[in-house]
Amino acid sequence: MKRRDFLRSGAMALAAPGLRDTGLYGLSQMGQMAMPPQGQPSAVPMAGPPADITLRIEPVTVELAPDRILSTIGYNGTSPGPILRMKEGKPVTVDVINRTDTPELVHWHGFLISPETDGVEEQGARPIPPQGTRRLQFTPALGGSRWYHTHAMAESDLHKGAYTGQFGFVYVDPASGDPGHYDQEHFLALRDWEPFFSSTMEDDDDEDGKPALQPEKPTRDLPGSPGLEVSSMTYSINDKSLGAGHPIRVKQGDRVLFHLLNASAIENRRIAFAGHKFRIIAMDGNPVPTPVEVDAIFLGAGERVCAVVEMNNPGVWILGATNDMIRNAGLGIIVEYANQHKKAVWAKPGPASWDYTIFGKPGAPAQKPDAVIDMVFEKMPSGMGKFNAWLINGKPYPHEREFVLEQGKRYRLIYRNRTDDAHPMHLHRHQTELVEINGKWTHGLIKDTVVVPYFGRASVDFVADQPGLTLFHCHIQNHMDYGFKALFRYA
Structure with a gap:
């Protein structure tokens, strides 16, 4: 059975994620790695001046809801890890400490840096050994929304690699220093948890209906029974499932800047904000040539979108997955206007399909x-x-x-x-x-x-x-x- 031919039924209805109310952040590119003495990783602090950022890879617990607490591997005691703020063109030093019992890698997604510093074994980066420390030095060359995550292989072990909680935002403040006009800013990472193997699974790839054009469709299917893929039935935005944690609180007239990331290791996702439209201003950290308002956003795994929402529809609304099962299983967050104390409302967006080209x-x-x-x-x-x-x-x-x-x-x-x-x-x-x-x-x-x-x-x-x-x-x-x-x- 093909992935989209199977619709899972039933799921836990968990509640909505908390947010990190932070300011603009920035990131970097073009760098090189500085090794400890004799080129050997060390478990002790690195020599020389203190690092600008210290990342600890370590066991963490994630409380998705009061009755659902997970154990995983994250950064600095949390998952997502801390939002890292950098400045375009300003060198940064990062110490990475691996407090686990397996080798690890940290990849700087969206950076223009050397192959070794990029944190990918295939490019020549050496894994950080258990209880080891590695110092990285690089200069962010591009402003905008980037992110960091493990790049370890997982294969059949669903407790390794990107199935763990090792991910976090990096925002590189542009050198121009002009962040644009907004009243609030929120970093929201879409996430799935508790992965399992299945030969049948649901996805969002054709939620708007079958694509009109399929220029590469083969004339025949390849022989063989489907192999196992990875699925999930537990979701969150940041570290909270829908209904848990605090809502995003806004006032009528606010302009809210959302930095959205699909941090899933498993699937692409489609999300919407009931009663509101997203004005897309950047993709993968880069300003789009043509900002456009849309009802829903389709985010591939690893993609980022920055969108401004005009808060002009007072009430209590849900921002989350357009797929009912996935949203009810946790992939959403509540947005509450001041002096509004109602039950959160969901409204399904229109059927318009996602089209990159309208932003170019x-x-x-x-x-x-x-x-x-x-x-x-x-x-x-x-x-x-x-x-x-x-x-x-x-x-x-x-x-x-x-x-x-x-x-x-x-x-x-x-x-x-x-x-x-x-x-x-x-x-x-x-x-x-x-x-x-x-x-x-x-x-x-x-x-x-x-x-x-x-x-x-x-x-x-x-x-x-x-x-x-x-x-x-x-x-x-x-x-x-x-x-x-x-x-x-x-x-």
Whole structure:
């Protein structure tokens, strides 16, 4: 049975997440790693001046609701970890202390930094050993919403990697110092917990109905029974499920800036804010060329969206998943206007589908690529024993020397998704410009993670200006673990 052919019934109705009421934050790029003496990790404080930031990887408990407390691994005693504030162009030093019994990696998602500092073993980063310490030094090169998370493999162990609580926001304050006009700012991470294996699962990929265009749909299904994938029935925004924790409290007339992150290791998600519209101003930390109001937002795993909401509809409302089962199982938060003491209301948004191109500029980019790389995505049912195998151009990772870049050239990657899943594709250490999706051309929309529709096509351009090994992968942990990644090299 295909993922979207199965609808789970029933779920726990848990309640709404708390928020972190914080100011703008900023992050960085272009860096290098400084090792302890003799290059060996150390469990003692690093020599030299104190670090700007200390991250402790350690066991934590997460109280999703008074009657639901989870144990996992997080940062500095919490999950999500602390919101890290950086300044564009200002060097930062981070000490990472691993207080667990397994090797770990911290990836700086959306940063333009060296392969080793990026925190990915495939690019040459050394894992931080149990009880070890690593000092990182880099300079954020781009303002906007970034994030940090583990990049450890999990495979069949659902207590490792991105299935744990190791994730957190980084906001890099732009060097311009102009944060825009807003009255409140909130960082909201969508999250699923207590993962389990299943050969049938529900997703949000076609909640608006079957896509009108499916240019890459194969003429026949690949043989074999479906392998196991990962699902969940427990959700939250930040560390609270819908109905638990404090609501977001607003006043009529407020302009509220939401920084949204899909921190799921499992699925893409669609969310809406009952009685209100989102004005999308940035994606993956980068301002969009055409800010547009929408009823709902579709967020691939790893994607970020910054949106402003005009608080002009007094009441008590739910911001959460448009899928009733997922929202009732925890993926939501209550927004309460001043002097309104009512039951929280949910209203399903209209059927408009998510379209990246409305936030870009119409037409193809003026600059042509120097080279084009075709990438065909396929799934081999049960191709890795109990699990599906994920292939790029007919092969799983590593694609040894298959994708070799020449520094300074502009490349176009054409993603041909011949599977029945929408895949959030992430290219490390580079920024990509979306130029086409299912035959519709656009330009000016800069992202680091792009969701390729199921049986669909997307094209992105990028300049090869970050020498060194560069990982490319689907941001769903199970897919990445079982072959859905490739290593780009510079000539």
